[in-house]
Amino acid sequence: MNTTYFSPVQEGIQKVENLMRSQADNQHPDLRAALDLLISSGGKRVRPTITLLAGKMLGAPETELITLAAAIEMLHTATLVHDDLIDGSLLRRGIPTLNSRWTPAATVLTGDFMFARAARLVADTGSIELMKVFANTLSTIVNGEITQLFTNRCQVDREGYFDRIYAKTASLFETSASTAAILSGVSRDEIEYMRRYGHSVGMAFQIIDDILDFTGDEASVGKPTGSDLLQGIITLPTILYIETYPVDPDGISLINGDCLDDNQAIRLAKAIRNSQAIHLAYEEAQRYVQKALQYLSGFSDTPERRALEDIAAYIVQRSL
Amino acid sequence: MNTTYFSPVQEGIQKVENLMRSQADNQHPDLRAALDLLISSGGKRVRPTITLLAGKMLGAPETELITLAAAIEMLHTATLVHDDLIDGSLLRRGIPTLNSRWTPAATVLTGDFMFARAARLVADTGSIELMKVFANTLSTIVNGEITQLFTNRCQVDREGYFDRIYAKTASLFETSASTAAILSGVSRDEIEYMRRYGHSVGMAFQIIDDILDFTGDEASVGKPTGSDLLQGIITLPTILYIETYPVDPDGISLINGDCLDDNQAIRLAKAIRNSQAIHLAYEEAQRYVQKALQYLSGFSDTPERRALEDIAAYIVQRSL
Numbered sequence: 001m002n003t004t005y006f007s008p009v010q011e012g013i014q015k016v017e018n019l020m021r022s023q024a025d026n027q028h029p030d031l032r033a034a035l036d037l038l039i040s041s042g043g044k045r046v047r048p049t050i051t052l053l054a055g056k057m058l059g060a061p062e063t064e065l066i067t068l069a070a071a072i073e074m075l076h077t078a079t080l081v082h083d084d085l086i087d088g089s090l091l092r093r094g095i096p097t098l099n100s101r102w103t104p105a106a107t108v109l110t111g112d113f114m115f116a117r118a119a120r121l122v123a124d125t126g127s128i129e130l131m132k133v134f135a136n137t138l139s140t141i142v143n144g145e146i147t148q149l150f151t152n153r154c155q156v157d158r159e160g161y162f163d164r165i166y167a168k169t170a171s172l173f174e175t176s177a178s179t180a181a182i183l184s185g186v187s188r189d190e191i192e193y194m195r196r197y198g199h200s201v202g203m204a205f206q207i208i209d210d211i212l213d214f215t216g217d218e219a220s221v222g223k224p225t226g227s228d229l230l231q232g233i234i235t236l237p238t239i240l241y242i243e244t245y246p247v248d249p250d251g252i253s254l255i256n257g258d259c260l261d262d263n264q265a266i267r268l269a270k271a272i273r274n275s276q277a278i279h280l281a282y283e284e285a286q287r288y289v290q291k292a293l294q295y296l297s298g299f300s301d302t303p304e305r306r307a308l309e310d311i312a313a314y315i316v317q318r319s320l
Numbered sequence: 321m322n323t324t325y326f327s328p329v330q331e332g333i334q335k336v337e338n339l340m341r342s343q344a345d346n347q348h349p350d351l352r353a354a355l356d357l358l359i360s361s362g363g364k365r366v367r368p369t370i371t372l373l374a375g376k377m378l379g380a381p382e383t384e385l386i387t388l389a390a391a392i393e394m395l396h397t398a399t400l401v402h403d404d405l406i407d408g409s410l411l412r413r414g415i416p417t418l419n420s421r422w423t424p425a426a427t428v429l430t431g432d433f434m435f436a437r438a439a440r441l442v443a444d445t446g447s448i449e450l451m452k453v454f455a456n457t458l459s460t461i462v463n464g465e466i467t468q469l470f471t472n473r474c475q476v477d478r479e480g481y482f483d484r485i486y487a488k489t490a491s492l493f494e495t496s497a498s499t500a501a502i503l504s505g506v507s508r509d510e511i512e513y514m515r516r517y518g519h520s521v522g523m524a525f526q527i528i529d530d531i532l533d534f535t536g537d538e539a540s541v542g543k544p545t546g547s548d549l550l551q552g553i554i555t556l557p558t559i560l561y562i563e564t565y566p567v568d569p570d571g572i573s574l575i576n577g578d579c580l581d582d583n584q585a586i587r588l589a590k591a592i593r594n595s596q597a598i599h600l601a602y603e604e605a606q607r608y609v610q611k612a613l614q615y616l617s618g619f620s621d622t623p624e625r626r627a628l629e630d631i632a633a634y635i636v637q638r639s640l
Contacts (some may be wrong), residue, residue, distance in 0.1 A: 027463045027466075028466050030466065079432075082432060086424070106469055109402070109462050109466050110466070111428075111432075112431075112458070113459060113466070115432070115435050115458070116455050116459040117455070119439050119451065119455040119458070120456060120459065122451075127448075128446055128447075131451055132444070135436050135437070135439040138435070139347075139433060139440065142432045142436060143351060146347075146350065146351050146426065146433070149425055150350045
């Protein structure tokens with residue numbers, strides 16, 4: 001994994017994790033243990049890395065920037081805790097989820113506690129505007145999940161797909177970048193460019209995730225290949241496959257609004273994996289990365305800007 | 321039910337409910353329906369009534385005060401949604417709970433959405449200090465619930481009881497009053513008096529709730545008489561009963577750290593109901609009410625102050 005984009009903010013990420021851990025100080029020992037576990041098994045910290053890099057590039061005050069980045073990652077982790085509970089996921093990144101070890105009650109409450117601490121961290125930045133952006137982002141994420149719950153599965157709907165990945169992933173990426181710009185006190189135009197950068201990176205990130213669900217190594221992805229399709233979740237590779245091979249009978253079933261049985265889904269997933277659709281989906285992700293690079297192009301050439309470019313490029317190269 | 325305390329803010333409460341409903345505008349129709357249902361089946365609105373009365377008494381700006389009161393009730397309702405899910409409660413105030421009609425997934429997410437909207441409403445007041453108080457209050461409530469989950473049941477612990485009812489109930493009552501004072505821009509002393517007023521009212525409120533669990537009419541309380549004791553939750557009437565009748569064998573079992581079986585719990589609940597302990601618990605609640613009235617006594621004599629006094633008095637008279 002290419003992690004050179006971390007180097008300008010490596011120390012900052014350490015401070016972010018320490019600040020996150022300290023949120024459970026003076027709380028019940030089991031809650032402290034849960035938070036520790038969640039932070040220790042955290043992922044690549046892409047979102048707070050974007051926040052720190054953007055803030056450093058644009059001159060954000062350091063303490064508030066660390067606080068903001070901790071709020072971003074705390075909010076992200078809280079949503080994952082509730083997601084894993086809702087989906088009944090037992091592993092995330094190969095590590096047992098909180099809900100696999102705790103009762104649903106304790107899991108719901110741990111997520112709630114993390115929402116509360118994320119809110120407190122944003123308040124500590126002293127910016128009402130950041131508070132509003134955060135609250136709206138959480139509304140967007142949750143409304144997206146509710147929409148997914150109440151929408152019929154197995155629908156081949158390009159626009160619905162892009163709406164869904166915006167709510168699920170790109171909304172928090174755009175907040176990671178735009179809030180750093182807001183904190184830096186730069187112009188509205190610069191805030192807007194950073195928001196779009198985050199949006200594009202987030203869209204690319206989720207498209208790649210959806211591709212890896214078909215092409216990824218089952219052990220490293222941590223779920224069966226084609227698991228989205230098995231659950232009736234139609235992502236970009238499936239949509240592109242059906243557009244490219246309109247005669248595939250499994251695709252026709254989906255177009256007719258019928259869900260596939262497991263055998264059909266496994267067969268279709270295999271056909272998609274071996275088709276041009278994967279390449280076409282990569283191209284779509286690559287277009288978002290190109291946009292992301294364009295939005296950065298007006299900022300002066302600093303190590304932070306180059307690291308933000310690296311993140312965008314890394315997004316489509318990653319295998320996990 | 322004595323509701324004269326509503327009259328100075330009746331119109332305000334209507335605005336609060338409208339603002340709460342509007343939080344789901346442009347969201348998924350099922351989410352809008354859920355929020356509507358939750359707001360329509362809401363309770364007596366004691367918390368936002370305190371906020372509106374305190375703010376009106378102290379000169380808070382009207383629009384922000386309505387927004388603040390909506391945030392308070394939204395936060396309260398969100399915690400109830402998750403609580404009912406965790407407890408598996410099928411009825412609240414005689415009305416089916418959200419979790420009795422929806423999946424756990426949809427219920428968790430609806431609560432999360434309401435947390436997000438509560439945060440947005442507080443941000444709309446424009447006060448960072450209010451944001452911090454809100455975030456801390458939610459941390460306190462959730463940490464209290466986690467502590468209860470991870471603490472052995474059937475413990476006769478007076479200090480633990482008061483800590484628990486503070487986290488569960490009094491913390492949000494104190495926030496309902498103190499945030500109105502903060503918004504009004506009054507002195508630190510006045511904010512502190514209002515905080516203590518809210519705290520005292522909240523402590524009295526929960527003690528009465530815990531008494532009604534023993535004495536209330538099963539149909540109107542909506543759960544079996546003595547249900548706390550049946551679940552191993554030791555509240556003030558039980559603690560006072562054991563202090564007063566130290567020879568009761570069921571009480572001795574509890575003191576020895578043993579949980580009661582259902583027959584023992586029903587027998588002990590009946591003994592408590594018919595004992596002096598109920599009266600002693602009322603006296604404890606009454607002491608909190610007296611404190612609440614004292615904290616108000618320095619404020620000038622307005623209809624709002626009298627309504628706040630009425631609320632305190634009503635708390636111990638209510639039968640539901």
